[in-house]
Amino acid sequence: MSDTLPSRYDKHAPRFDPEQPLTLLRYFEDLADVFAAHPNAVPNDATKKAVVVKYVPMYEEELWKGVPEFSDDSKSFEDFKGAVLALYPAVKEDQRxxxxxxxxxxxxxxxxxxxxxxxxxxxxxxxxxxxxxxxxxxxxxxxxxxxxxxxxxxxxxxxxxxxxxxxxxxxxxxxxxxxxxxxxxxxxxxxxxxxxx
Structure with a gap:
């Protein structure tokens, strides 16, 4: 098992389609699989946050890097994930x-x-x-x-x-x-x- 993460161009890389916000939930599920398959490549929350923005289109990358939870080392990966999910009301169960x-x-x-x-x-x-x-x-x-x-x-x-x-x-x-x-x-x-x- 290799600890090299897939390239953003790899056909097996996680994908998020901003035109279909509900794909964001699957994107995070796929990332969890990547993290489990490559534990040495994502040793901490800061690395996980960087990987999350690696596979998304450039606009989303800039947007997601702009949420305070991305650069704040005191904020966990789950805090960052919650902040990203909050940007897309369609993924909230009560607002789908x-x-x-x-x-x-x-x-x-x-x-x-x-x-x-x-x-x-x-x-x-x-x-x-x-x-x-x-x-x-x-x-x-x-x-x-x-x-x-x-x-x-x-x-x-x-x-x-x-x-x-x-x-x-x-x-x-x-x-x-x-x-x-x-x-x-x-x-x-x-x-x-x-x-x-």
């Missing part, structure tokens, strides 16, 4: 997603449209990723989730979906939104056979 994120995904999909099963699957995945978090944290209700999912479809497609849903559940209350699974199955039925190209 917002209703605005849900509205952005819905609005974007409504604008772009759903033309085939691949489009539907992409929208469904993005929507569930955000709304499951919002539901789990009691930020939105099941009804709000259903209503938001329905808004993601362009009017022409929504009319077809709505007709399909009415056929499937003739006793559905008019003011009650259909749940996400019901809508997904109806759209799947309508789009079945449409080309993914």
């Amino acid at each position: 997603y917002s209703v605005g994120d849900m509205d952005r995904v819905v609005g974007e999909r409504q604008r772009v449209g759903i033309h085939n099963l691949a489009d539907l699957a992409a929208f469904h995945r993005d929507f569930l990723l955000i709304t499951r978090y919002l539901r789990k944290n009691d930020i939105i209700s099941v009804r709000e989730q259903g209503r938001a999912f329905q808004r993601g479809f362009q009017p022409e497609l929504w009319n077809k979906i709505f007709r399909r849903l009415q056929i499937k559940d003739i006793d559905h209350q008019p003011d009650t939104p259909y749940n996400v699974d019901e809508v997904y199955k109806a759209v799947e039925f309508i789009l079945h056979g449409m080309s993914a190209i």
Whole structure:
């Protein structure tokens, strides 16, 4: 086992994508693996801090070096890590997603449209990723989730979906939104056979 750390250009080097802040958590997990694999190369907290900034893009490197915990030798690696994580609210468990994120995904999909099963699957995945978090944290209700999912479809497609849903559940209350699974199955039925190209 070598105690030489991977180069920043090494294909096995830890990576952080600033465009995807949630990758920061994985970045620190990967760094922990690097530290465990090369204990002699990272003998103290100051060295660990230097390694953390080694693998990130230049802007992040400058930003992270600017937090007081980086240069303060009395601050531990964990203090520095906490300061870096604080720069990215999306990685905080209580701030991971917002209703605005849900509205952005819905609005974007409504604008772009759903033309085939691949489009539907992409929208469904993005929507569930955000709304499951919002539901789990009691930020939105099941009804709000259903209503938001329905808004993601362009009017022409929504009319077809709505007709399909009415056929499937003739006793559905008019003011009650259909749940996400019901809508997904109806759209799947309508789009079945449409080309993914």
